[in-house]
Amino acid sequence: MIERYARKEMTEIWSAATKYRIWFEIEAHGCDALAEIGVIPKKAAKNIWERGGAAEFDVARIDEIEREVKHDVIAFLTHLAEFIGEDSRFVHQGFTSSDILDTTLSVQLARATDILLTGMDRVLAALKTRAEEHKYTITIGRSHGIHAEPTTFGVKLAQAYAEFARGRERLVTARKEIAVCAISGAIGTFANIDPSVEAHVAEKMGLEIEPVSTQVIPRDRHAAYFAALGIIASSIERLATEIRHLQRTEVLEAEEFFSKGQKGSSAMPHKRNPVLTENLTGLARLVRMAVTPAMENVALWHERDISHSSVERGIGPDTTVHLDFALHRLAGVIEKLVVYPDQMRGNMDRLGGLHNSQRILLALTQAGESRESAYRLVQRNAMKVWEMFRTAGNAGDGTFQNLLKNDQDVTARLTDDEIDGLFDDEYHLKHVDVIFSRVF
Numbered sequence: 001m002i003e004r005y006a007r008k009e010m011t012e013i014w015s016a017a018t019k020y021r022i023w024f025e026i027e028a029h030g031c032d033a034l035a036e037i038g039v040i041p042k043k044a045a046k047n048i049w050e051r052g053g054a055a056e057f058d059v060a061r062i063d064e065i066e067r068e069v070k071h072d073v074i075a076f077l078t079h080l081a082e083f084i085g086e087d088s089r090f091v092h093q094g095f096t097s098s099d100i101l102d103t104t105l106s107v108q109l110a111r112a113t114d115i116l117l118t119g120m121d122r123v124l125a126a127l128k129t130r131a132e133e134h135k136y137t138i139t140i141g142r143s144h145g146i147h148a149e150p151t152t153f154g155v156k157l158a159q160a161y162a163e164f165a166r167g168r169e170r171l172v173t174a175r176k177e178i179a180v181c182a183i184s185g186a187i188g189t190f191a192n193i194d195p196s197v198e199a200h201v202a203e204k205m206g207l208e209i210e211p212v213s214t215q216v217i218p219r220d221r222h223a224a225y226f227a228a229l230g231i232i233a234s235s236i237e238r239l240a241t242e243i244r245h246l247q248r249t250e251v252l253e254a255e256e257f258f259s260k261g262q263k264g265s266s267a268m269p270h271k272r273n274p275v276l277t278e279n280l281t282g283l284a285r286l287v288r289m290a291v292t293p294a295m296e297n298v299a300l301w302h303e304r305d306i307s308h309s310s311v312e313r314g315i316g317p318d319t320t321v322h323l324d325f326a327l328h329r330l331a332g333v334i335e336k337l338v339v340y341p342d343q344m345r346g347n348m349d350r351l352g353g354l355h356n357s358q359r360i361l362l363a364l365t366q367a368g369e370s371r372e373s374a375y376r377l378v379q380r381n382a383m384k385v386w387e388m389f390r391t392a393g394n395a396g397d398g399t400f401q402n403l404l405k406n407d408q409d410v411t412a413r414l415t416d417d418e419i420d421g422l423f424d425d426e427y428h429l430k431h432v433d434v435i436f437s438r439v440f
Contacts, residue, residue, distance in 0.1 A: 002322075005279075005283060005321070005322055005325045005326075006321045006322075006324075006325055007321075007324055007325055007328065009115055009324075010112060010115050010320060010321050010324040010325075011317070011321055013108050013111050013112050013115075013317075013320075014108065014112075014316065014317035014320075014321070016059045016062075017057065017059065018108075019104060019108070020057040020059070020062070020076060021057070022104045022107050022108070022205075023073075023076055023100050023104055024052050024053075024055075024057070024080065025204075025205065026099075026100055026103055026104065026183075026201055026205065027048075027052075027077075027080070027091050027092060027095070027100070028045075028048050028049050028052055028053070029200060029201045029204040029205065030092075030093075030095065030183060030197050030200075030201050031044070031045040031048050031049075031090060031091060031093075032045050032049075032200065033194075033196060033197040033199075033200035033201065034090070034093055034094075034193075034194075034197060036196075036200075037194055037196060037197075039093060039094075039194075040090040040093060041090070044087040044090045045090070047084065047085075047087045048084055048087055048088075048090070048091060051083045051084045051085070052080060052083055052084055054083075055080070055083040057076075057079065057080075058079065061079055061082075062075050062076055062079045063075075065078050065079060071097075072097075073097040073100055073101070077091060077092055093192075093193070094185050094192035094193030094194075094197070095183065095185065095193065096185050096186045096215060098182070098213075098215050098216045098217075098304065099182055099183045099184065099185065101309075102182050102213075102216055102217045103181045103182055103183065103201065103205065103207070103217075105312060105316060106178055106179055106180055106181060106205075106207055106217065107179075107205055107206075107207070108316065109175075109178045109179070109225060109316065109320070110175055110178065110179040110206065110207070112320035112324070113171060113174065113175040113178070113320075114175075115320075115324055116171060116229075116232075116320065116323060116324055116327065117168065117171060117172070117175075119323075119324055119327030119328050119331070120164060120167065120168045120171060120232070120327060121168075122327065122328065122331040123164055123327055123330055123331045123334065124161060124164055124165060124168065125331075126331045126334040126335045127157050127158075127160050127161040127164065127334060128161055128440060129335075130154075130157050130334055130335075130337065130339075131154045131155075131157035131158045131161060131436075131439075131440075132154065132436075132440075133154070134152060134153040134154040134157065134339060134341075135152060135154035135155075135432060135436060136152055136154065136429060136432065137152050137153040137154060137339070137341045137344065138150050138151075138152055138341075138344065138345060138348070138425060138428075138429065139151060139152060139153050139156070139253060139341075139344035139345075139347075139348065140344070140347060140348040140355060145245075147348070147351055147354065147355060148355065149355050149356075149358065149428055150348060150355055150425055150428040150429070151428070152429060152432055153253075153254070153339060153341075153344065154432070154436070155432060155435055156242070157334075158435060158436060158439045158440070159439075160235075160238075160239045160242075161439055161440070162439045163235050163238070164232075164235055165439075167228075167231060167232040167235050170228040170231060170232070171228055171229075171232065173228070174224060174225045174228035174229070175225075176208075177221050177224055177225065178221050178222065178224075178225045179206070179207050179208060180202075180207055180208050180209065180210040180217055180221065181198060181201055181202035181205060181207040181208065181209055181210060182198070182210040182213035182215075182216070182217045183197055183198035183201050183202075184198060184210075184213045184215070185215075186215060187214065187215050187303050187304075188212065188213040188214040188215045188216075188303065214303040214304060215303050215304040216300065216303075216304045216308075218298075219294070219297040219298045219300065219308055220298050222294055222297060222308075222312070223294045223295045223297065223298050225294070226290045226291050226294035226315065226319060227291055227294070227295075229287055229290070229291075229319055229320070229323055230287060230288040230290065230291040232287075232323065232327075233283070233284040233285075233287035233288050233323060233326070234284060234288065236280055236283070236284050236326050236327070236330055237280065237281050237284035237285075239330065239334075240277035240278075240280040240281050240284070240330065240333075241277070241281065243255075243256070243274060243277045243333065243337065244274045244277045244278060244281075247272075247274045247277075251343075251347065252340065252343055253339070253340055253343050253344045253347060254337055254338060254339045254340060255272065255274070255337075255338050255340075256272075256274050256275070256276050256277065256333055256336075256337065256338070257333075257336035257337065257338055258272050258338075276329060276332075276333050277333060279329065280326055280329060280330055280333075283322050283323075283325065283326040283329075284326065286318065286319075286322045287319050287322050287323050287326070289315075290315035290318065290319040293311045293315060294311070294315060296311075297311055297312070348425075349397040350389065350393075350394045350395060351385060351386075351389055351395050351400075352385045352388070352389070352395030352396050352397060352398065352399030352400045352401075353385075353397065353398060353399065353400040353401050353423055354382055354385055354386075354395075354400050355428075356400070356422055356423050357378050357379075357382055357400075359422040359423075359427070360374075360378050360404060360410075360414075360419070360422055361374050361375060361378050363413075363414055363418065363422055364377060364378070364410070364413050364414065367413040367414060368413060369413050377407065377409050377410055378404075378410075380407075381400060381403040381404055381407055381410070382400065384403055385399050385400045385403065398423075401419060401420065401423050404419050405419055
């Protein structure tokens, strides 16, 4: 976890203090359940809650004990006993370490997901606001990076909204799948602990019960969780990449907000770089980096091993912290994104109306020309416009239209008025309302 890309609200979930508090709560709730079925005295369970609940766990002390015993849970239990006293012998009755570790990880991931959902909601709200603002702001759509046909900037943002809405749904599903409790003892058979203890702890910690834990919670759950985060990261990168392309000097249809006093380069004072969206691209890579190890963690030996443990100690906090930061950074970029409608229109017109080539092609076929012949007629005029653009940098608005009017093979099928009618850009926007109604 890199502090530069972390928000306190998320990092606190992964702090040692939070972890040990969750460990204690699991143990104490377990003691309540054990007392209820007569395994330990009710007075002992009450004492454990009172003394342990008031304790300020000393992380340094736990680390000191762990250096000797070489076991983190035993180190914690030893420290806990220093607060509780004689009744500490009733703590961890029938539990195994994975009961504590895996259930704690479930709690942490569930809490982290709640924060991530808040970030997703902020992104979605920003996208909706800006999409509605630019619902009819016409711009050229690009395929392979090349001018294709017109769309609107609002439609671009509506697409992103729909994608992030799907990501939110996946995140809700992932939270449900990961928020499970396992208090089943060694090998997961409940030989030394009653299943009612697991049910009680699950209810108190806001979790569901893992049906078959085999001492550890099966890691297909975690694999699905981190895969969902990886997909969201990819959606972040997709939108960030779009903004980066739109900010290129030769395009400059939109750009990140550049604040007063901000500097773009240590060497070149003229620079205004898309640093936030470039950062988002990098953060997305860090989040996706967890997906493959999470998949590989599924294949544990027999009922358990700990090959997954070191991986999850890293990817649990790192992935949620980085994604949380990225979501709020992305939301800020969208909220303050500077959009240049005139530049969008100007860029679209630089190719002399080529974006209407399909309309001409279809009109010629409807007028009786074969598709192969119609394609040839349209393309030979379009290539002249491309050459003008290549040499002059601007083919001039209406150039393609005029070339078609001077092509006798074209005018044999279409009148000048018919050709002019095929260059109405509003034609391309006639179903924007349909798209918005589907998305919003």
